[in-house]
Amino acid sequence: MAEFRVCPDSGFYFHKSAESLMKVNAVVGIVALLVAGLLALGVVLTRWQEVHWLPADTFYMVLTAHGINALIFWIIFFEMAVLHFASSTLLRCRIATPKWAWAGFFLMLIGAVMNNVAVFSGASSVMMTSYVPMQAEPHFYLGIILFAVGALIQVFVFFGTLVVAQQEKTYDGSVPLVTFGAITAAIIAVFTIASGAIILIPTFLWSIGYVSHIDAEMYRVIWWGLGHSSQQINVAAHISIWYLVAGVLFGARPMSEKVSRFAFLLYIFFLQLASAHHILVDPGISTEWKIFNTSYAMYLAVLASMIHGLTIPGAIEVAQRGKGYTKGLFEWLRKAPWGNPVWSGVAISVVTFGFIGGITGVVMGTEQINLIIHNTIYVPAHFHATVVTGTTLTFMAITYLLIPVLFRRQLFLPWVAKMQPYVFGGGMTILILFMLGAGTMGVSRRHWDMDFAGAAMAFEYPAIAYTLMAVGAIGGVLGVVGGGMFLAVAVGSLLFGKKLEPSAGILESFAGKPLAASVYNIDKPEVLAMAPKLKEEHHKGFEAPGTFILAMLLLVTFVVYYFINWKYLASVWPLG
Amino acid sequence: MTSFMPPADRNWWKVPVGRQELIWIAIALVWCIIMFLMMPLWHVYGKQNLSTEAYQTTPAKFGAKVEEMIGKYKVGEEAGLPIVAPPVGSDVYMLGRLWQWYPILKLKKNKEYRLHLSSMDWQHGWSLQPDNINLQIVPGYDMVLKITPDKSGEYSVICNEYCGIGHHTMVGKIYVEE
Ligand code: HEM
Ligand SMILES: [Cu+2]
Ligand SMILES: [Cu+2]
Helix, strand or coil: CCCEEECCCCCCEEEHHHHHHHHHHHHHHHHHHHHHHHHHHHHHHHHCCCCCCCCHHHHHHHHHHHHHHHHHHHHHHHHHHHHHHHHHHCCCCCCCCHHHHHHHHHHHHHHHHHHHHHHHCCCCCCCCCCCCCCCCCHHHHHHHHHHHHHHHHHHHHHHHHHHHHHHCCCECCCCCHHHHHHHHHHHHHHHHHHHHHHHHHHHHHHHCCCCCCCCHHHHHHHHHHHHHHHHHHHHHHHHHHHHHHHHHHHCCCCCCHHHHHHHHHHHHHCHHHCCHHHCCCCCCCCHHHHHHHHHHHHHHHHHHHHHHHHHHHHHHHHHHHHCCCCCCCCHHHHCCCCCCHHHHHHHHHHHHHHHHHHHHHHHHCCCCHHHHCCCECHHHHHHHHHHHHHHHHHHHHHHHHHHHHHCCECCCCHHHHHHHHHHHHHHHHHHHHHHHHHHHCCCECCCCCCCCCCCCCCCCCCHHHHHHHHHHHHHHHHHHHHHHHHHHHHHHHHHHCCECCCCCCHHHHHCCCCCCHHHCCECCCCCECCCCCCCCCCCCCCCCHHHHHHHHHHHHHHHHHHHHHHHHHHCCCCEC | CHHHCCCCCCCHHHCCCCHHHHHHHHHHHHHHHHHHHHHHHHHHHCCECCCCCEEECCHHHHHHHHHHHHHHHEEEEECCEEEECCCCCCEEEEEEECCEEECEEEEECCCCEEEEEEECCCCEEEEEECCCEEEEECCCEEEEEEECCCCCEEEEEEECCCCCCCHHHCEEEEEEEC
């Protein structure tokens, strides 16, 4: 039975069932992003003190829903699509047990809806961390649990597909680097979901009265096994996509397969253990464990990210130089396709993730420095640089690549798409930088009122803190506009984009129906061959000098900013 | 081209790594080691190191200690809260609850105190402003740290862990006198 089609434009093979699953997971993810983006407007327009839009109870409800829909539902649905792509499409293999994958998808959908119902009913405004003993309604936890089980099922289908590919010998040699990165993400996902189950199932039982007490500190330690390592899924996933885009747009080959794969392995071994940086100022956590966990575990993962930070731009530089862009240090970069949102999205993502997200994350994850940062607005600023301008922007960029290939439509409003990464990335970067500043002044996260209206005793932030929050909020509004531009292009393309042959209609796009049966006319795709060998070994000098300079710039920024924070720490009350 | 194709070399793990990558990995590794060393070094030479002293407790037990201290050392009242000036070096208590930090403390500059913190109900964030020291306050745990206020003046303690609808009204005070 012929079940494969080959995309005439990109050469990617799609297995019928896998294709449908990629579409529905991506579409539902994008709907979650739409919800989260609308809610983000409520969040920033309230935190902008001069506007102070929503009342307190609505604000906390909206913030809870924003965090969950964005961080959990948008990102994980989309990641399921990425996993199916990295296994079935890249390995040219049929997807294993598509029925199970559909079951997983529907469980996720039911869970996501159930959780949103709980949150929007107003009695579950507990934030995405749902720290006990503050209690949400039972279906808040149940929704997350169902969602997680569904995700786990789809992850196992991914592993099953890898096994099928190997047994049916659909590829020669080792799996491609992008697939390797996806495997990393999937392995971490299993660990993550296990931690989630260990803590959320008892919490659910507690919410319906079967368990009488959950220790609040134990909850934090285990919850962050979930909360932290799930971020490593995102990192592994978006870095895989960076490699993919480098390959698709530039024909870049990894500088060294060994180094890049080793760096992914470091994520598996270390990053997911490194959850202590969320509990550095909690009661009674031992110093040795904190230092071990934030350095041995975390810094080896930081090392891995620094490696990818060199090898991805480096691979692109080598490829560009090979095409003759050899003038000076940076001609290769200037001549990159800056008008193509796939590239500009990824480029902005690499820079903001590395320079802002990476550096701030390591700084605030330092045992003692966390004292001056914990729970300030600095923290959300940091992770918007990682999960928003990092992961989300990367997923947006790859969506532009996939709309013609997977959904068989041309981009709708291409000029909007062209500007979108700049508007979204730029706006969010403003939000991030100014909230980092406000956090340094002690402005609290998850806080409705900087004026402390109604408090028995007054406290006033310095005026500059208000300015920082206001400018940040303006950047945030710009970010929401950029998010809207993405949605207009993505949804608009599926509805109104010019159809490509073989073409897809609305049901094929939104409901994940396959294309016309006759399109799937390939029984067995050609075996995926190994990449062609390079003619000469050129591993002698500095192949990517421009990248090296950029990497050194990152390092210098890192070092300077790191020690500034120690200096700031030294100025506060001695304590021990 | 090859990031989504199997590596060109079947034995890719035997292909030697380029000089540029090796140098970068070495530099990055050295930086990671420096960052690691900074933490233990700060324990030796730095003055801001969070203690690990903590005890399991209950709201009733902790509340009783707080009241005992207030009974002995109360020196006044402000906004309906007692102001307490405990002796230098003694055990000093502050509790977080919906929605206040209780009581108000009056401390002496450059003197050390053993500060006990706990929550009576949900989690709270003890955030000393404008110095910007932030601690997570967890119910069931008595967190003990030695503090030495080194500047005189009026400090506020705000709450920076979300604790419900009155979260933003949770403002406490610490006075530091010469
Ligand atoms: C579209 C533009 C966005 C804007 C303007 C925005 C703005 C904000 C702001 C200002 C906060 C902090 C509020 C506070 O702590 O008081 C926040 C929290 C948060 N945001 Fe966003 N955000 C955006 C998109 C996203 C996306 C795409 C993600 C995830 C991929 C995300 C994930 C989160 C999370 C997890 C929180 C923390 C919620 C909590 O504290 O429980 N945001 N957002
Ligand atoms: Cu983390
Ligand atoms: Cu609070």
